[in-house]
Amino acid sequence: MSEPGMEILFGFHSVVEALKAGRRRFEGLYLFKKLSGRRKDIVMAAAKTAGIPVSFTDTRQLDALARGGVHQGIAARATLFPVFREPELMAQIAQRQLPFHALILDQIEDPQNVGALIRTALCTGIDYIVIPKDRSALPGPGVSRASAGAMEHASIFVVTNTASTIRTLKTHNAWVAGLDAAGSTLLHQADLTGNLVLVVGGEHKGVRPGVLKVCDFVISIPIKSPVTSLNASVAGAMAMYEALRQKIVN
Incomplete structure (x- = not known):
């Protein structure tokens, strides 16, 4: 088991990106003793650069470390992923000179x-990713692996009350757009320029009514199918790329 304040990262991309990001302290890196090829070379080089000791082990230990996760022959013991809180989010935004985009x-x-x-x-x-602390998949080994290590480079803020956070973001001249199948504004018609906060809801109920209520407008994505909704990550991706497109052309 990990010590308090430590966790086990597993999988090639999670471990390598965490080493590159340099935001965690590593106590050990574990490789399958028969691992070979390009991946081994990349991990060994990253570990050497970071000054992390490497231990070679068998699949039994790696399976135990990853607790059944797909580890690809690579695991590491590291400090918890550093998350920020709402006051730090607002402080960073207050110091910005350029428009910002946030995702809730x-x-x-x-x-x-x-x-x-x-x-x-x-x-x-x-620029900023905001996650409520309750009923959410918080930053950890599983999310890091699902992001192919991208999480290790992200600025993530964990907040207590989503609606309250949105109200505070509005004081920084942000427009807040919620995604919902019943939204009155179609995605391609929405103005997503300037300071923008996109809100994507959970897998089963979507954005909660109390959160939608404090959004400035609600966006829907046209669907031409008996299926009535998109996967949360797909809907969110479409909205984020539309915001990027508008940022580029404007």
Whole structure:
């Protein structure tokens, strides 16, 4: 078991990106003793650069470390991923000179969805990712692996009350857009320029009514199918890329 304040990262991309990001302290790196090829070379080089000791072990120990997760012959013991809180979010925004884009994940519980959204957020230039502390998949080994290590480079803020956070973001001249199948504004018609906060809801109920209520407008994505909704990570990705497109053309 990990010591308090420590966790086990597993999988090639999670471990390598965490080493590159340099935001965690590593106590050990564990490789399958028969691991070979390019991946081994990359991990060994990253570990050497970071000054991390490497131990070679068998699949039994790696399976135990990863607790059944797909580790690809690579695991590491590291400090917890550093998350920020709401006061730090507002302080950073207050110091910005350029418009900002933020993404709020409203009680998304599936680590695969959270990981995919974090990766897309980085790819589309989202500056801040906000996650409520309750009923959410929080940053950890599973989310890191689902993001293919992208989480290790992200600025993630964990907040207590999503609606309250949105109200405070509005004081920084941000427009807040919620995603919902019943939204009155179609995605391609929405103005997503300037300071923008996108809110993506959970897998089962979407954005909560109390959170939608404090959004400035609600966006829907046209669907031409008997299926009535998109996966949370897909809907979020479409909205983030539309915001990036508008940022580029404007």
